[in-house]
Every structure is written in structure tokens, then in C-alpha cells.
Amino acid sequence: MTQLTGAPTGAPAAAPSPAAPARSRTRVRPAVVGLPALGLVIVVTAWWLLTSGLHVIHPAVLPAPQSVWRSLTGSAHVLLPAMGITTWMTVLGFLLSSAAGVLIGMALAASRRVERMFAPLLVAVNAVPKIAFGPLLVVAVGWGQKPILTMVFLLCFFPIVLSTATGLTTTPADLAELGRSLNASWWQTFRKVRFPAALPQIFVGLKVAMPLAAIGAVIGEFYSDRPGLGYQILQYNGIGDFPTAWAAIVLVALMSILLYSALTLLERLTLPWVKATTSAR
Structure with missing residues (x-):
């Protein structure tokens, strides 16, 4: 019988080399650590040039990095706690x-009337400069943790609300049709289809909200x-x-x-399927 491949009859099929993934992992790890370190070196060098090297910026406006480092180490007993x-x-x-934002986003996604009633109010609250609320919060809620x-x-809730509502209202059509073809109830469709499909979008809102x-x-x-x-x-x-303030x-x-x-x-641990089903950069 004629062989379709050039390998001799009875020769075992070539198994993929296990060293290839290992080499790939080895190539990625230095970039993950090295590139942020290189960016930090560039920023600190530019900082030093502007303050100590070229004296473009006055130390009262932006102290030199060595001064900030000395203050950081000298006041570590205060700053670290x-x-x-x-x-x-x-x-x-x-x-x-996050809890409140996801719940509000679910409410907006569940009813178009609710969205039309409250979405403008949410936008208005988000548009107000939050620092304007500072002195009022002390009067309204008192001292301590509450303000x-x-x-x-x-500062956080609006991007989480927006990402949750967007994710729940943009379920892929083929997944929604699959739920309908299986006669799934509203709760089954939400739990098995809509909410998992919205999780990548929700995590986008969470990552925007974290620095805020x-x-x-x-x-x-x-x-x-x-x-x-x-x-x-x-x-x-x-x-x-x-x-020390800059520290x-x-x-x-x-x-x-x-x-x-x-x-x-x-996000990577919770949604491992996202990377497998989307195009990698």
C-alpha cells in the first residue's frame, strides 16, 4: 500500500517536542519582568535629569529622586503603616x-425603562468633581472610615455599572439563540450564558475602577x-x-x-477561556 507521507512504513509518528513550550515560557518571563524595570529606569532617569541634572524643575515643585528615597527610608516607620x-x-x-456596581448594572440591563429612568442620574453624579463632596462628607457621615x-x-461605581450593563446587553447572538433553542428559563440563560459572556467586559470596568x-x-x-x-x-x-510628601x-x-x-x-485565573477564544496580541 502506497504511503502518503515520506516516512518509512512502521516508523512512529513524530511527537511534538516538549521543549518548545518551555522555550516559549523562557522567552516571555524576562520580558514580563524586564520591560517594566526598563520603563522604571527610563522614568527615574528622566526625573533625575529634570531635577538634579539639568535643574529644569525646582526641588520645591518636584524633589530629586535621591531626596525622595532618603525621605522614604527615613520615614518608613510612618509611611509603611x-x-x-x-x-x-x-x-x-x-x-x-464592585458589589453595588454589578447589581446596579444588572438592574439597568434587565429593564430598558429602569435604564432610561436612572442612567441620566448616574451620568450626572459621575460628572460632578468628587473633590467637591469632600467637605460635605465630613458633615454628612462624620469622621473615620465613612468619608x-x-x-x-x-469614584468607582460608574465604570463598573457601565461595563456590567454593556456586557449583559451584548450577549453574542449565537449563545442567546442556543439558550432559546434549549428552552432555558430566564435564570438559566442568565446564569449559564449571559453572565459568563459579560465577565470579560465586567473585568474591564473593574480594572478601570481599581486605580480610581x-x-x-x-x-x-x-x-x-x-x-x-x-x-x-x-x-x-x-x-x-x-x-516625604512625594515619598x-x-x-x-x-x-x-x-x-x-x-x-x-x-482575571486570568477566573477566565482562562477568554485567552483561548480571543486573538492574542
Whole structure:
């Protein structure tokens, strides 16, 4: 019998080499770590040139990176506990905003009348500069955690609402038709088809809201007695210790990067099928 391939009769089929995925993983890992490190080096170098090298920016406006580093290490006993407080407020406010935002988005997606009634109000609340609510929150809810959590909620909820409503109202037509052909109930269609299909869009809103949660926590601490990073920025700026105030700002940025990376990792673990069913960049 004539063989269709050029391999001899009885020769075993060539198995894919297990070293190929390993080489691919080895190529990706340096890029994942090295490229952000390279970006950080470029930004710090430009920062040093503008402040110490070329003296373009006055130290009172933007201290040199070495001054900020000295202040960070010298005031670590104050700034690191403050970072813990701000991180907890950010995470707690983000979780509350996520729960409320998903529920509101589900309500808007479930009824067109509800969407027409309340969508303009949500847009109006989102359009108001949130810092304008700061002094009013102290009067309305008092001191402590409440003004911080309220500020985080005001900044976070709108992108989560919008992404949830968009995801639930843009279910792929073939999946919706499959549910109808199987005579699935509304709850079965929602649980098995619409909500899973909306999860990638919901995570987009969550990733947009996560940095906003950090901003909201810092702004809320401007009007609170909680000694977080926002409180420290205000205090050190008030006494003219600008390097330490900038050190607190750097810690806010670091906290935001870590929380965003954790959310991205959660998305990859929760939705492994998204990467397999979409085109890779």
C-alpha cells in the first residue's frame, strides 16, 4: 500500500517536542519582568535629569529622586503603616463599589425603562468633581472610615455599572439563540450564558475602577482622621517637607500597581477561556 507521507512504513509518528513550550515560557518571563524595570529606569532617569541634572524643575515643585528615597527610608516607620491603612481602605471600598456596581448594572440591563429612568442620574453624579463632596462628607457621615469609603464608592461605581450593563446587553447572538433553542428559563440563560459572556467586559470596568479606588481613598483621607497616605501627604506638605510628601505619593503609585496586578491575575485565573477564544496580541 502506497504511503502518503515520506516516512518509512512502521516508523512512529513524530511527537511534538516538549521543549518548545518551555522555550516559549523562557522567552516571555524576562520580558514580563524586564520591560517594566526598563520603563522604571527610563522614568527615574528622566526625573533625575529634570531635577538634579539639568535643574529644569525646582526641588520645591518636584524633589530629586535621591531626596525622595532618603525621605522614604527615613520615614518608613510612618509611611509603611500609613500605606497599610490606605490599602485596606482602597480594597474595602473597591469591594463595596464592585458589589453595588454589578447589581446596579444588572438592574439597568434587565429593564430598558429602569435604564432610561436612572442612567441620566448616574451620568450626572459621575460628572460632578468628587473633590467637591469632600467637605460635605465630613458633615454628612462624620469622621473615620465613612468619608473615605464614600469617596471610593463615588469614584468607582460608574465604570463598573457601565461595563456590567454593556456586557449583559451584548450577549453574542449565537449563545442567546442556543439558550432559546434549549428552552432555558430566564435564570438559566442568565446564569449559564449571559453572565459568563459579560465577565470579560465586567473585568474591564473593574480594572478601570481599581486605580480610581486608590485616588478616592487618598482624597477621602484628606478629610478624615485616618492616618493613611493621603493624611501624610497633607501633613508633610503643610510643614514644607516636600520630599516625604512625594515619598508618600510614590507609595500610592506602588500600591495601585500591586492591586491592579492582583486584579489582572485574578482575571486570568477566573477566565482562562477568554485567552483561548480571543486573538492574542
